[in-house]
Amino acid sequence: MTSPLRIGVWAPVHxxxxxWQDPxxxxxxxxxxxxxxxxxxEALGYDATLVAQHTVNPHLADKDQIEAWTASAALAALTSRIEILAAIKPYLYHPVVLAKMALQIENISGGRFGFNLVNAWNRAEFEKAGIPFGAHDARYAYGREWISLVEPLLRGESVTHKGAHFDVTDYRLTPKSPVRARPRIYLGGESEPARALAADHADVYFINGQPLADVKAIIADLARRPRAGTPLAFGLAAFVIARETEREAEEEYRxxxxxxxxxxxxxxxxxxxxDPNVVMIRSFAKSxxxxxxxxxAAGLVGSYDQVAERIHAFHAAGIELFMLQFQPLRAELRRFAAExxxxxxxxASAAAGRTIAAAS
Known part of the structure; x- marks a missing residue:
């Protein structure tokens, strides 16, 4: 059975x-x-927002960067419906501290919080701070031990653990989520360690934007892996350029x-x-x-009808949540909601329709 289609937007954290030079x-x-x-x-009807985590701007070192977890807590207090997802790099937070932060935002939001576990790629962010930055697979091994502690802590279970990286004794966190067993766990990454970790610990596996055939192959690979509990769900990142005609969309793309x-x-x-071993970076260089x-790369460039048809095709293939990017962000956010x-x-949101009409 196909899950309901959900539409999200990346927060403009950096x-x-x-x-970066668009007038x-x-x-x-x-x-x-x-x-x-x-x-x-939220007012337009979007279902989720993703708040990416960086301590410094990963693209332009002299530019601003929002801190993901404090911002997510503030957004949780200000919103009432939208799901808030904060990215997390395990090296930056001890699992006990992170689990407590996640439960706090879960309570502030009334059960609308999730976090996206990612394997860091920006070496400078860590090395300049004196934080260890292991090799690719070593980072995933660290992340696996890290999430094996975070997940039961989120459930309110008492945790005792002694492993390669953490030594925790009889630790239990309260209060738990007010409405469910724990916040939702998302995971991104294309490598084999990332896929294995998603199959074992994630609720939703985020796929970076790529053609439908490639997405289907990834979903098939994850779906056949042994897994305890509910089936793994899937999300897709994509940049959208939607216009009245395909020609107009292509002009904007150019x-x-x-x-x-x-x-x-x-x-x-x-x-x-x-890190040159990050599979995501190698994939981006293909085209x-x-x-x-x-x-x-996901192909959501075209007329309104074409973009909708392609989203339907991805949804039929198993994508539940589309985490979208736009530029200029606010205007295109409204256009997408209206059209x-x-x-x-x-x-269609009445607010989006009024905004589009006023601008035309």
Missing amino acids: GPRAA AEPFDASWPHNRDTVLEA RLLALAAKDAPAKQEQAART PRVGTNGGT VFPRLGRP
């Missing part, structure tokens, strides 16, 4: 997603911009691609800070694209 999207990673974007997304080319020097510096985490939501069988 500025624009496609091009239509001035750089803004401020708290007010993040707050207002998520509040508007505009963003040309602007993104101006960021080449900064991207070269970023590449030097990146031109705009956006992060696969971006336009594509109805084509997905979702009601």
